[in-house]
Each structure stands twice: as C-alpha cells, then as structure tokens.
Amino acid sequence: MDIKTLCLGSLTLGEASGYEIKKLFEEGPFAYFYHASYGSIYPALGELLKNELITMREEAQDGRPDKKVYAITPKGQEVLSQKLKKVPAPDKIRSESMLMIFLADNIDARQLEDVFDGYLASYREKLACVSEPSDQEIEPHCQFAVGFGQALYSAAITYMEENKNLLLEPSQQKAAQ
Amino acid sequence: MDIKTLCLGSLTLGEASGYEIKKLFEEGPFAYFYHASYGSIYPALGELLKNELITMREEAQDGRPDKKVYAITPKGQEVLSQKLKKVPAPDKIRSESMLMIFLADNIDARQLEDVFDGYLASYREKLACVSEPSDQEIEPHCQFAVGFGQALYSAAITYMEENKNLLLEPSQQKAAQ
DNA sequence: ACCGGCATGTAACGGGTTACATGATTTT
DNA sequence: AAAATCATGTAACCCGTTACATGCCGGT
Secondary structure (H helix, E strand, O other), X not given: OOHHXXXXXXXXXXXXXXXXXXXXXXXXXXXXXXXOOHHHHHHHXXXXXXXXXXXXXXXXXXXXXXXXXXXXXXXXXXXXXXXXXXXXXXXXXXXXXXXXXXXXXXXXXXXXXXXXXHHHHHHHHHHHHHHOOOOOOOOHHHHHHHHHHHHHHHHHHHHHXXXXXXXXXXXXXXXXX | OOHHHHHHXXXXXXXXXXXXXXXXHHOOOOOOOOOOOHHHHHHHHHHHHHOOOEEEEEEEEOOEEEEEEEEEOHXXXXXXXXXXXXXXXXXXXXXXXXXXXXXXXXXXHHHHHHHHHHHHHHHHHHHHHHHOOOOOOOOXXXXXXXXXXXXXXXXXXXXXXXXXHHHHOOOOOOOOO
C-alpha cells in the first residue's frame, strides 16, 4: 500500500488537489493513521494521471495560485478496489518521543521533562484538531475513524497526566508488588 | 534517529544479540513505538562494532546456534547521549487497517468485517503481550512506557467493541445532529 | 518589509524492507 | 517428516523524505 493508493483513496471522498490531500493527512482528523509529504504525493498524482486512473482540471482562484484539481476515474476506482483486496499490513509506528522516554536513563531530567511536555502537548493539539466539528456531513465509517483517533488521543493524554510522576519524580518510589 | 541509535539504546538495558534486539521491538512490550527488521539491525550492529561503540562476544549455547552478544562501550554511551540531545521527531504512523476502514466505501462488507476483526484481534494480542508480568524488575520509566502501551491498546479495544456498529451495520443509522 | 499560507514541483540521497541464503535443533 | 524457533547475514530494490526551487497574495 503506497502513496499512489493513498491518493487514489483520498479522491474517492471527492476531488482534491495535491496540496489538499497532503493537508488531509498532515493536519486533518486523519493524520493519526497515515501521512505523506509533497515529495511523494505530487509524483504519485503525476503517475496516476499518466495511467488515466485520475483526471486533472486546472482551477484558477482569486487571490491564490491556481490549483490542479484531481478526480478519480472509473478505471481508477477499479484499480483501487483491486489494491484494497489484500490483507492490510500490520501497523508501523515510529515514535522517537517514546523511544527517548524508554531510554530516559541516558538523558538528563531537564530534557526528559521537555520531551514529556512536548509529547503531551502534541497529543492535546491532535485531540483538539480531531475534535473540532466538521462542516461537512460525515459518513459513518469516517466517523468511526475520527472517533478512534479521539479515543486514542484521550487515553494517551489521561495516561500521561496521571503517570507523569513515574517518569519525572526524583524520588523514584516504586509501587509495592 | 536511525536503527543504529535504536540498537545502541537497547544495549543500555543490558547485553543482547541482534536477534534479541529484534524480538524486543517486534514482540516485546515495546513493540508499539518502534520496530526494525534484521536487514537493518545486523548491519547497524556491524557498523557500531566497527566504530567501537559496542563490543562483541561470541557465546556458545547448547542445543542452539551460537550467538553474538553485544555490549555498549563508554564511547558508545557518549555517542548515544549526544544523539538523544535533539528534539524528537513527531510520531510516524502507518496503519493500513485504519486506511482501509477509512476507505470502507470501496471494499465489500464481508472484507471490511475481516479487516475489523483482524485489527481488533491484533490489539488484543498486543495488549496481552504488554500485560504479561515480566520476570525482571522494571525501572519506573520502562513501567511508564509499558503502561502507556496498555492504556492505548485498552482504549482502542474498548472503542472498537463499542462502535463496531458504526462501521458494519447495514442500516446506517445516523445520530441526529 | 517580512512572514506565513497557498500552491506545485524536482532531484538527490538515504534508509529500511523484502527476499534470499544457510543451518541446527526442537516441537508437532 | 514438516514446521517452527533460534540465529546470522547480504544485496537489490524501492519508496519516501529532505531540501531545494519558485512565486503570488494577504496580513502585521
């Protein structure tokens, strides 16, 4: 499952430009399960267009640069359906923040607190972003995805708030076993 | 933060072989925030050894192949501390399962249910794995990491169980807004 | 005057995965 | 007899990120 599939999939939700697709997975409520940079999205759209899996229409905007609006074709729909037929690969996560917390012995307390606070702040931001009411009507399965993100972020925030002491208390009291 | 840093960091927890490091991030309680394959770990260890950031000792075992046990050197400790000084990059997640759920319109109900069930099962497995009591004494910050994983997995499982209907009910009843 | 947001792209570089190769031993 | 686990390693390949390049418009 590569970025081409991601772009194709995004376009089943409606027309969009490369810029908009990027925002969807960088800032939007769906940022928690996938993301991609311009350097992969624009070339992907180029190839999809070449293979006629999508169409492109240039749209002039006032006060802003033109944009290229892409839409999926029937052929693209078919290819997408085919690509989605295989079993999904297991999740791949890479969290440097958690790695640093895990390796906390090797960093000083000051920095550890910075990492912790930054991580917590990032979750609060993500939660806020995923929680802001959308203007559009949301389909049930998108609602499911959004709610899933909310649930995860909330759990993370709560846990971090309640267990900060485990990490940052100088007197490392241990729970009696 | 690359796999070399990961290996170096792992070795601050104690000596280990490449095989053991892989298991730590593939099966162990820390599988949720990072992982790496042999194809990256073995070369990484090779380079670290070449740079004298780690040492290697071959250990014969009965009934099993020999293994190469690596340990971090003072120089390695220094390099690690240095590498951990920068601000951690934001988390990178790639969940094909959630992407498929998000694109549920493009797959048939039967497969969607398979994806859902598989995803839920994988979370249950992970939770079980992260919850099994360790034989070793755990440092507070490792405890924090383990607890974090538990909290996230639990939240995911609960959410999925309670909202399966959002995704799989044929009668897509919507909540009144 | 400058910065941030909108908008599209490219090219080099690197990093890691996948697949292959090998082999002993234990479990089924 | 086959499959799974332990154990190490290599090499090709590919995908994606980073950084660069460009430019307009609106707000401060």
